[in-house]
Amino acid sequence: MGWIQQLDTTAFHFINRDLSNPLFDRVMPWLSWNxxxxxxxxxxxxxxxWHGKARxxxxxxVLLITIAxxxxxxxxxxxxLFARPRPFVSETGVHLLVGEGRSYAMPSSHAVNWAAGATVVLIYGGTRYFLFIATIGIFVGFSRIYNGVHYPTDVLAGYLIGALSALATVNIIDVTWRYAGKRLFPTWYQILPSLKNVVVHANQFPNKVDPTLENLQxxxxxxxLIGITxxxxxxxxxxPIIELSFDEAYQWIWSRHLALSYYSKPPMIALVQRLGTLLWGEYRTRGEIFSRQC
Incomplete structure (x- = not known):
């Protein structure tokens, strides 16, 4: 494994330093994010x-679900899991062109997302659109190395993980629809029996829809949708990206000292926050779960 890491480091420095030029210095940060x-x-x-058909x-x-x-x-x-430091942390002389990300390096999220998106495009749109999206994804992955925030293996692993996760997600969605759609949405399932191989069976449109069944669907x-939300x-x-607001801070203090009422609020907020900390402990974010759902 040592030779792979050495090759990875050598390739990184070649792309990041040896290929450095004024044109790439302007284009690559823009490709990474704009x-x-x-x-x-x-x-x-x-x-x-808005303008497309069912497929x-x-x-x-499916694309939005897959990327999420x-x-x-x-x-x-x-x-x-891998906790791999980014190149600008573990290497010297890195030509850093974008901000220092707070997350770890392996895998590259940019590569994962572009590969997942390209895979979904291949499944639903064919090779022509796939080649266009995949080409952009390759340039974006290259830019992440050039900008000094990822090793080449971070990007390559991201492409593989993104493609595999997209294939799994699309098939799970399709299998779930085939199983649950037939039972929960029988009329719609009759028209659209698959969400992967989308063929609308126009001849299956019922002549007369049962209003009760339609409303139930x-x-x-x-x-x-409420459950997903x-x-x-x-x-x-x-x-851990949401900080405590001023209100949440002193309402959390209320939950530590329960009373019948407080200066500006009745006791329910304090009781809900107290319940959250009893269920999940004193870790701040978990204690806020119930209160922020209200």
């Missing part, structure tokens, strides 16, 4: 969802 990317992505996906709309939904899972549930835990979808909020609250 202020136009998110607005452009929202516009493109919004247009596709295109499902593609947009690949980034939040796969890449970030693996970073903590929409109600079940509403419950599902709740899980997302719990996951987001558990991340």
């Amino acid at each position: 202020r136009f990317f998110i607005p452009a992505l929202i516009l493109v996906l919004g247009y596709l969802f 295109t709309r499902i593609f947009v939904i 899972i690949a980034d939040g549930l796969v890449a970030n835990p693996l970073k903590q 929409w109600l079940r979808l509403g419950y599902l 709740l899980l997302f909020r719990l996951w987001y609250i558990a991340k």
Whole structure:
């Protein structure tokens, strides 16, 4: 394994220092991140969802779910597991062109997300669109090395992990729909029996839809969206990026000294926070889970 690490380090210094030039110094940081990317992505996906047919709309939904899972549930835990320092921490003479990230290096989240997105595009859009997205993803991965924030193996591992996680996510979504859709959304399932190989069976549109069943399907979808939103909020609250606000700080103090009322609030906030700390301990974020859901 020592020769792999040596090769990795040598390749990093070659890309980061030996290939350094004024043009790349301007282009590569822009490729890694720029202020136009998110607005452009929202516009493109919004247009596709609004004007596209069933396959295109499902593609947009699956793409967003896949990238969220690949980034939040796969890449970030693996970073903590491998705990590999970034090159500007462990190497000397690094040509650093972007901000120092607070997370670990392995795998590159940029590479994971682009590979996951490209894989979903390949499944739903074919090789032509895949080659376009994959080419951009390769340049972005190269920019992460050139900018001094990742080793080459971080990027290569990210591509592999992103592709595998996307394949797994798409197939899990499809299998889940085949199993649960038939039972919970029978009318919709009859029209769209697969979310991976999307073929709308127009001849399966029922001539007369049972209003009770249709309303029940929409109600079940509403419950599902509420559950997903709740899980997302719990996951987001558990991340250590949210600091205590002034109100939360003194309301947490109330939870340590229960009373019938407080200066500006009735006792329920203190009771809820106290319940959170009893269930999950005194760790600050877990104690806030209930209160921030209110």
